[in-house]
Every structure is written in C-alpha cells, then in structure tokens.
Amino acid sequence: MTVRDNIGYPLRIRKVPGPERAAKAAEVAGELELLDYLARRPGQLSGGQQQRVALARAMAVRPSVFLFDEPLSNLDARLRLEARTFLKRLQRELGVTTVFVTHDQAEALALADRIAVLEHGRIRQLGTPTEIFRRPANTFVASFIGSTPMNLLPGTVRGTWVSVAGVLLPGPMGEGARPLPDGAEVVYGIRPEYLRYTTHHAPGSLPGRVTVIENLGSTQLLTLDSEEAGASLQVTVPEDLPVTVGERGYALPRPERVLVYRDGELM
DSSP: OOHHHHHHHHHHHTTOOHHHHHHHHHHHHHHTTOGGGTTOOGGGSOHHHHHHHHHHHHHTTOOSEEEEESTTTTSOHHHHHHHHHHHHHHHHHHTOEEEEEOSOHHHHHHHOSSEEEEETTEEEEEEOHHHHHHSOSBHHHHHHSSSSOOEEEEEEEETTEEEETTEEEEOOOSTTOOOOOTTOEEEEEEOGGGEEEESSOOTTOEEEEEEEEEEOSSEEEEEEEETTTTEEEEEEEETTSOOOTTOEEEEEEOGGGOEEEETTEEO
C-alpha cells in the first residue's frame, strides 16, 4: 500500500466514503509533514518517515487517547532525538492524552508531563519528571532514573549528619527534609550532578582516588574509589576541569540535594 492507503486504512475499515477518506488522509499527512510522500510505498521511506506514517494512521480516526508502545525503539540515535522532539510538539498541539510506554528513562524524562515508574507490574512512583529525578521515592527509582544512577551508600545517622564508613557527610536539608532518628541504619543518596569535586579537603566531603574519567562532551564523569567508605561513587564535573587518573580528590555533597532512604524508602 502507498502512504495514502496506509493512512486511510482505519477509515476504510469504518466504511468512510472515498472522498472523505482521501481528504482526512491528506489533512493528517499535512500535520505530520508527509504530503510529499503520499504516493510512496513504505520501502521508499526512511525509518523516521515510516514512524510518522504509523502515527498518521492512528491520528486519522481522531482518537481521544493515544497509546504508544515503545514507538522509537527501532530508530537510530539521531532519528530517535528528532522523533522525540516531533512527538512532544505534536502532543502539545493536538492536546490528546498520550500514554507512552518506554524502557528508556531519558526518553521518559524528556517527553512526559507525568511519569509512572513500574517494577514487576507495580507502580513504584508517580510524579513529574522533576519530582522523579530530584526526589526518587525509593532506591529502585533512584538507581533507575538518570543517565548516571544515583550514588547510594550505606550509612548511620549521627545527629544531622550521616556517617558513611566513619566519614561524616551532611544530612538532607532540602524541601521536605525531616529529622532523622539518631543511630538509624540508612542509605545515603546523592546524584553525581549534585556533588562538587575538589582536590582540597573540606568538612563533609568524601575522599577518594580518581580511577576513571569519561568524557561526555559538555561534562566529564569521574569514578572516585573511596577506600575510607569502601565504595565507588561517580561525580559529574565541567568538561574543562583539569583532572587526571590517579589523583586524590574529594566529593562534597550539596545538602539541599541529599536524600536518605530507610528500608528502601525515602525518609
């Protein structure tokens, strides 16, 4: 079938008359920038164009809700980014409620107004992308959401501080932070983006040695092995910060971004 036939197929099943079917197919094709391809067959289209044809076919019947089940999974990285931007703009313009299923957490953060994070069919957290990223409700979400997972370190509450293998780190001071029960065994959570790296010791910082430097373009991702804490953690730093493998440094958490978990749940 041609692109025109593909788009009009759901209308044909509903026995919409030919002229009306052609008009609706052309209208949807215009919205998705497909007018120049109506006479082509799927094999003559790029992957991104094929995805738009599939979307146009769904749009032709003007549904009240869209359900997309990993629609971008077969596209390469460049096409995924283009399609993601296109879908977000289109959804805003159409104003149609859309349920978008994806295993790509970056895709979810970029597209969603609200995200439901599922584990084994159970919703572990429901919230806006900002809420999900900044305040994961449990360690599962914390370790899943984010291009680099949150650093999660076992520790013990000591007043307003958390002792991680004897190193005192600042407790949470952000919005919604509550007093911590002294002596409680907890997990200390801090994202790599919310750690400041320095080669000079500062109170409340975790010492370690740089073992890996990953150049991510606009940033660098450092892996810091801390013998004191018996753990590794990752720190995001500017791309122009001079760092060498093997140097000793310190990771200083931003207290307003610190999270503490007990029995896997956010305190």
